[in-house]
Amino acid sequence: MKDKIVTRLSGFLIVLCLFAGSLSEAYAAAPQIREARFWTAPDHTRAVLDLSAAVEYRAYSLHSPERVVVDIKGAELRTTLDNFEKNDPVLIDVRYGKPKPGTLRLVMDMREKVQIRTFLLKPMQGKPYRLVIDLLRAEDADAKVVAKASDHASKPIVIAVDAGHGGEDPGASGPHRLREKDITLAVAKRFAEEINNTPGLQAVLTRKGDYFVGLKKRVIIARKANADLMISIHADAVKQRDVSGASVYTLSDKGASDRVAALLAQKENSSDAVGGVMPGEVEDPLVQSILADLIKRDSLNSAEMLAEQILKHIGQVGPVKYGAPKHARFVVLTAAEIPSVLVELDYISNPERERLLRSSEHQDRLATALLEASRTFLKEQGRLPPTQLGRDEQHMPSGQKRSTSGQPQT
Ligand SMILES: [Zn+2]
Structure with a gap:
């Protein structure tokens, strides 16, 4: 009797296992593409496919006309493929079909020959499996700008302006859905404009639109542009909504x-x-060996001085969370020879601060504060002569003057 029960039970278990097995097989056999996003960057266009499960795939080029083909085993398309920029520099159109049973084929029509880079990202931070297809341009639009800049007879002082996050990475978001990647880009663009309006200074943006740039790539862009300093712009978020204020960080050894x-x-x-x-x-x-670098100490000291100036000037247009710069190992600050700081402009999680961050007037005030901080720092370093500062001030309104008149109640 006892044996019979055991036999029945094991029989039941076998059926259960078979059922579970066929379920997981069916699931694995039909991964779904649930969303497709496209991001246009100066040196590449990125397609990101949200997947219900990991997939097997193969990507390759076809020529005359140029096409990029991605065959995905057993996948089903459950979304549209048309939300790319219509004036994308490489992508004309995306089509799909089933060349044979069990294969979904995506065909991307290209304006020019591209290199393909693909990789599969595992689920993380609420994002599903993602298949990333990068279409790399032969010519980097950014590199051209940098090359042009270095042609100048008298080299301007170059400030690398780094808008945090972008593309697939929205960063933090506010209670009214302001995204960190949008506010960082808005302030970065205004800051860059003010830099370029200042004689002797030139801005290099590590990101110019809504696309993602890897942290080390940002460092490389700054380094290739021979940047004299680098400011990485962010906005923080915490659970407590009443927290507000700016904070500034430098790398630490x-x-x-x-x-x-x-x-x-x-x-x-x-x-x-x-x-x-x-x-x-x-x-x-250079990025790998940052902590062994000999010039590091000097640029860390300079970064500290720059950070102090930023706190001082940003403190004139809004609250400051910590009165002194803090330190931690931020990857984006690892350009050993470039004084680099990371600024958290404010707390996007605070509804009142979120509202201010969204306003173009406040974005201007923040950009001007960053410019004034940079100018004071460069003057302290002897890189910007006081005479030049005096002359500039006759041509453009001082950020401090502007910020005092328009200072928000905090
Ligand atoms: Zn951030």
Whole structure:
């Protein structure tokens, strides 16, 4: 009797296992493409497919006319493929079909020959499996601008302006859905414009639109442009909605100044995983060996001075969360020879601050504060002569004057 029960039970278990097995097989056999997003960057166009499961795929080029073909095994298309920029520099159209049973084929019509880079991202931070297809242009629009800049007879002082996040990585978001990637880009563009309106200064934006740039790639863009300083722009978020104020961070060779700074660095450094960087995509020995670099100490000291100036000037247009710069290992600050700081402009999680961050007047005030801080820093460093500062001030309104008159109630 006892044996019979055991036999029946094991029989039931076998059926259950078979059922579960066929279920998981069916699930694995029909992964779905649930959403497709396209991001246009100066050097590439990125397609991202949200998947219900991992897929097997093959990507290759066909010529005359130029096409990129992606065959995905057993996948079903459950979304449209038309939300790319119509004036995309490489992509004309995306089509799909089933060349044979069990294969979904995506065909991307190209304006020019491209290199293909593909990788599969595992689920993370609420995002599903993602298949990333990068269409790399032969010519980098950014590189052209930098080359042109270095042609100048007298080299201007170059400020690398880094708008945090972008594309697949929205960064933090506010209670009224303001996204960090949008506010960082808005302030970065205004800041860059003010820099370029200042004689002797030139801005290089590491990101110019809504696309993702890996953290090390940002460092490389700044380095290739021979940047004299780099300011990475972010906005923070916490659960408590009443928290407000700016904070400024520099790289540290001694570890983080405290747990909060370490956690923030961890959060900002996760940008690569969310935004999508292929493992080993960027190899830069200088970035790898940052902590062994000899010039590091000097540029860390300079970064500290720049950070102090930013706190001082940003403190004139809004509240400051921490009165002194903090330190942690932010990947985006690892250009050893470039004084680099990361600014959290304010807390996007605070509804009142979110509203201000959204306003173009406040974005202007923040941009002007960053410019004034940079100018004061460069003057302290002897890079910008006081005479030039005086002459400039006759031509453009001082940020401090502007910010005092329009200072928000905080
Ligand atoms: Zn951020």
